[in-house]
Amino acid sequence: MTENIGEAIDFISDFVNLNYGKAQTQTPEHSIDRQIKLSSSSSYELVKKAAEAFTKKGGQIFLDARVEHILQDENGKVTGVVAEGRKRTLTVHADAITLSTGGYGANLNMRGKKAKG
Numbered sequence: 001m002t003e004n005i006g007e008a009i010d011f012i013s014d015f016v017n018l019n020y021g022k023a024q025t026q027t028p029e030h031s032i033d034r035q036i037k038l039s040s041s042s043s044y045e046l047v048k049k050a051a052e053a054f055t056k057k058g059g060q061i062f063l064d065a066r067v068e069h070i071l072q073d074e075n076g077k078v079t080g081v082v083a084e085g086r087k088r089t090l091t092v093h094a095d096a097i098t099l100s101t102g103g104y105g106a107n108l109n110m111r112g113k114k115a116k117g
Contacts, residue, residue, distance in 0.1 A: 016049040065090055067099060 013020055020038055038045055051061060065083040071093070073079050080093035 012046075012050065016046070016053045018046060018049055060092075062090060062092070070097075 009020070012018065018038070055061065062083065062085065065085040067081045067083045069082040070078055071080040071082065071091075078097055080091065081097055081099075083090045083092070
């Protein structure tokens with residue numbers, strides 16, 4: 001993903017109609033500069049616009065759901081997930097899946113041994 005980050009950021013900014021610039025600082029642990037500067041001081045703007053654009057185009061967002069299994073076809077292509085939600089098990093079949101997590105920048109154990117600060 002990071003090797004194609006320019007294309008990914010361009011896609012996202014077009015998708016959500018978001019203006020951005022290059023951040024003044026970059027995280028040293030990143031192999032490729034990939035931080036952007038938003039017009040507001042919070043990433044909430046990006047998350048809100050992306051969620052609105054995604055659901056407007058028919059996408060579904062599942063919160064508080066832990067992926068337990070990634071479904072694949074016989075060639076290894078990801079075709080969906082099985083996730084445990086608060087009250088039920090979800091099985092989602094799709095042409096594309098995005099797995100994401102909340103931030104963990106403050107957790108040194110999750111960032112690895114080279115992380116500082």
